[in-house]
Amino acid sequence: DIVMTQSPDSLAVSLGERATINCKSSQSVFYRSNNNNYLAWYQQRPGQPPKLLIYWASTRESGVPDRFSGSGSGTDFTLTISSLQAEDVALYYCQQYGSIPWTFGQGTRVEIK
């Protein structure tokens, strides 16, 4: 199984400031067959199901605000919220979907400082 490790486990950021979450995979999730990183980011607000934010490591899902961006390749990835808003308080998960079993990180909690 590919193990996904996120850091930090939690972070507190002031409104309007940048939040950065890291995700590291135990094996590369880049596949030359279609030149893509099989890496997604989800947001989970309390009591809600996960919401897809980013796929292919850096492609924003339709309707997701452009303050959310994803970067990285191979085994190291980052989710950045450029200007934190109150509604961004949530758990964030990375997920690899290139190798069965699909696996998730342990989650990163984002709070307001």
Place this chain on the structure above:
Amino acid sequence: QITLKESGPTLVKPTQTLTLTCTFSGFSLSTTGVGVGWIRQPPGKALEWLALVYWDDDKHYSPSLNPRLTITKDTSKNQVVLTMTDMDPVDTATYYCAHRLGGHGTSYTFDYWGQGTLVTVSS
């Protein structure tokens, strides 16, 4: 508009078999590239992928749970059923089903999720 909804028992006893149904609308599981998967989340813990069935009836399971899991689809009813045998208190979790689409310009991962159903395993 794609929607999914999970249904099943909220309480099961240890050693019993859990049967969950995902009823969906807004897409067909006979369309090339479509899949429906199951993911669970124990209270206060992370997400865990369980199983996935594709439009062509290809099926994949979590290796750690494989012997206990079965996923089936009923295209005519727009339903996917997950069964998990030999339930244990550690299987207490919210169980989600989710839609996946593969093909040009799509994400290939779970883009629509149901609200989830909490299953408690207790005697």
